[in-house]
Amino acid sequence: MATSHSYDGAAAPPFRMGVLLAIAALSACTSNxxxxxxxxxxSEAATMQHITVPLHDGKARGRPHDLPFTVVATGxxxxxxxxxxxDGRLYVAEGGLxxxxxxxxxxxxxxxxPIGPYTGGFxxxxxxxDVTTGxxxxxxxxxxxxxxxxxxxxxxxxxxDVKFLHGKxxxxxxxxGCSHGLVGTFNSIDRIDRGGIAMPIVNLSQFIMNNPVVNPxxxxxxxxxxxxSMVAVGNTLYAVEPNHGEVDVxxxxxxxxxxxxxxxxxxxxxxxxxxxxxxxxxxxxxxLGNLNTFVPxxxxxxKVFRLTMxxxxxxxxxxxxxxxxxxxxxxxxxxxxxxxxxxxxxxxxANSGTVVRLEHNGxxxxxxxxxxxxxxxxxxxxxxxxxxxxxFGQPTNxxxxxxxxxxxxxxx
Numbered sequence: 001m002a003t004s005h006s007y008d009g010a011a012a013p014p015f016r017m018g019v020l021l022a023i024a025a026l027s028a029c030t031s032n033x034x035x036x037x038x039x040x041x042x043s044e045a046a047t048m049q050h051i052t053v054p055l056h057d058g059k060a061r062g063r064p065h066d067l068p069f070t071v072v073a074t075g076x077x078x079x080x081x082x083x084x085x086x087d088g089r090l091y092v093a094e095g096g097l098x099x100x101x102x103x104x105x106x107x108x109x110x111x112x113x114p115i116g117p118y119t120g121g122f123x124x125x126x127x128x129x130d131v132t133t134g135x136x137x138x139x140x141x142x143x144x145x146x147x148x149x150x151x152x153x154x155x156x157x158x159x160x161d162v163k164f165l166h167g168k169x170x171x172x173x174x175x176x177g178c179s180h181g182l183v184g185t186f187n188s189i190d191r192i193d194r195g196g197i198a199m200p201i202v203n204l205s206q207f208i209m210n211n212p213v214v215n216p217x218x219x220x221x222x223x224x225x226x227x228x229s230m231v232a233v234g235n236t237l238y239a240v241e242p243n244h245g246e247v248d249v250x251x252x253x254x255x256x257x258x259x260x261x262x263x264x265x266x267x268x269x270x271x272x273x274x275x276x277x278x279x280x281x282x283x284x285x286x287x288l289g290n291l292n293t294f295v296p297x298x299x300x301x302x303k304v305f306r307l308t309m310x311x312x313x314x315x316x317x318x319x320x321x322x323x324x325x326x327x328x329x330x331x332x333x334x335x336x337x338x339x340x341x342x343x344x345x346x347x348x349x350a351n352s353g354t355v356v357r358l359e360h361n362g363x364x365x366x367x368x369x370x371x372x373x374x375x376x377x378x379x380x381x382x383x384x385x386x387x388x389x390x391x392f393g394q395p396t397n398x399x400x401x402x403x404x405x406x407x408x409x410x411x412x
Contacts (some may be wrong), residue, residue: 008026028122029186029203029256037367044091066369072386073134076127076400077387081161081172089137090378090386090402091170091371093171096124096145096158097397101181108178109223113149120146120181124158126171128193131380139169139194139369143174144185153317155392157226161239161376165232166251171198172239177205187224189237201252202260204239213244215268228277229325229376233288238264242275242291247307265311269361274303278376282328285309287316289323289335303356304335317358325377327385329407333358334367334379336387351394355385368405383407 029089051358078095085091099121110117124145128137145158159177167370169192176185186205190198205224222243229237237250245268253259268289278289286307302320307313316333325336334357340351353371368387375391386405390399 005211009401025062029188029200038289040200064367067407069366069368069371069387069389069406070193071134072131072138072402072404073129074401075136075398076388076402077123077398078156078158079127079375079391079402080159081163081401082378082388082402083161083163083169084378084380085128085164085169086167087128088180090380091139091162091164091169092127092129092160092216092388092402093159094125094127094400095156095160095392096143096175097117097121098145098147098154098156099123099181101183103178103181103183107183110181111148111179111222112219115148115220116179118146118148118179118181120144120175124173124175126159126162126169131266131386131404138172140171140198143171143190143198144180145184146175146177146182151290153393156397161230161238163232165237166235168192168252170201170230170232170237170252172227172230173200173204174225174227175311179223184195187227188388189230189239189252191252196383199255201255202250203256204241204248204261207248207261208241208244208246211263213246213266214269215272216244217273229279231279231281233281233395238279238281238286240276240279240288241275243275244268245271245276247276247279247286247288247311264309265307265313267313270313277324278326279307280328281325282333283331287315287326287328287333289326291322291338299340302337304333317354317362317364319364320356324375324391325387327377327379329379329383329385333406334377334385335364336374338373338375338391353389355387371403379407380404 027295046074080093082092102119122142124143126139147154147156159171160174161172171190173188176187188200189202225241226243247264249262249264251260268283275291277291280287286306288307288354292302299321303318304316321340326339327334337354338350339349351372353374355368372390373393374389376388385405389401389403
């Protein structure tokens with residue numbers, strides 16, 4: 001494994017986060033239990049420039065372009081969200097390899113079967129990729145990672161996303177918590193300091209336990225949450241939790257005692273259990289995509305919503321399946337579908353992932369096909385779209401890769 005570095009490239013020994021350090025961090029973050037919800041921005045001036053596409057069910061699709069993609073880097077461990085750093089490298093959240101530790105009902109509420117009980121370990125990490133050479137450098141490692149019950153597929157979660165805010169790197173931790181098999185830990189947003197030190201700035205597990213949503217889904221309820229994506233806007237981070245169904249607002253401080261968290265929207269209150277996943281910021285407002293539940297007939301029922309800074313949620317388009325990424329580029333909206341065939345991850349749909357673009361007439365056009373369970377995407381320079389491919393459900397947990405495709409906005 002490569003030597004760990006801080007995100008500014010300074011050499012440093014790898015950060016080892018053991019259980020004792022996790023317990024110490026938990027103690028430092030308990031102040032979030034009484035953190036009041038803060039008001040979100042009430043300025044709607046920027047959000048009045050609405051996205052200029054007609055509302056449409058999106059089920060009709062235009063002529064596919066099927067642009068070729070090339071592999072940038074391989075050997076990643078369940079790659080998830082990404083962000084381009086100030087040094088030009090692509091920073092990638094890796095869910096890790098799970099682990100063998102677990103917890104019992106005497107210790108906490110575990111996730112119910114068949115998804116639980118979870119097992120976990122400290123195998124997740126954040127890596128940086130040289131997009132020219134594909135060289136992979138570990139930035140911080142030994143972060144919490146978990147996996148579902150083997151009977152449900154043994155799917156892995158760990159670091160879910162990374163974002164830069166004012167030059168600082170933040171990691172969204174989704175693989176922690178007693179309900180995920182790791183006693184003494186919690187899901188959080190961590191600031192990655194010099195030397196590769198992961199410092200929790202907010203206790204997400206505690207926040208959602210103290211502030212339940214209106215319509216949780218008891219059959220697969222996750223007490224610690226399963227955080228998925230995060231964006232940075234202004235001085236603030238916004239994070240999506242799919243299992244409970246919410247988007248939360250985090251104002252980072254130096255640590256847990258002076259960071260603040262509030263809820264932007266309870267998606268479950270108006271939409272039920274639709275499993276929101278992907279978030280991006282575009283034209284003064286957010287775009288939010290959802291996975292939907294893996295049940296027969298769920299194909300084509302995922303959506304993209306408009307979400308204002310006041311928490312108002314409206315549908316833009318549907319006709320999608322298993323959305324794990326949403327981006328906007330040159331005024332166009334792109335969605336990433338993890339798969340498009342059978343209603344649940346299975347071998348017959350291993351290469352059915354796509355990138356689609358919302359056209360001005362309200363229909364979706366396939367831009368990229370042949371992806372295998374992709375989990376996130378982001379645009380870089382020169383219209384280059386980077387995609388985390390083979391991000392879950394692979395024969396091995398080290399099959400992950402980053403691929404890229406050149407997308408011209410003139411391709412109609």
